[in-house]
Amino acid sequence: MENAIRHTAGECCLVCEETSLVGIHICGRFICNECERKVVETDTSHEDYQYYLKKLRKLSLSRLA
Structure with missing residues (x-):
């Protein structure tokens, strides 16, 4: 019996x-695991924090659609 290999595009x-x-x-x-980790671990005073906030705002916009 052959093993079925399931391919997914992600x-x-x-x-x-x-x-x-x-x-x-x-x-x-x-949200991928790597970005989830970065969002959770980024300090609010770090320059990347605003970038993540901007990206996560899409969550609230997607609820309106």
Whole structure:
């Protein structure tokens, strides 16, 4: 009996816009594990914090659509 190999294309991350197989879904949108970690670990005083806020605002806009 042959082993079935399941191939999946992954999903596009809301933050980095790269395709990934592993991550979380929030409000129907996908965030890859790497970006999730960066968002959680970024200090509010770091320059990247505003970038992540801008990207995550898409979550609230997607709920309106």
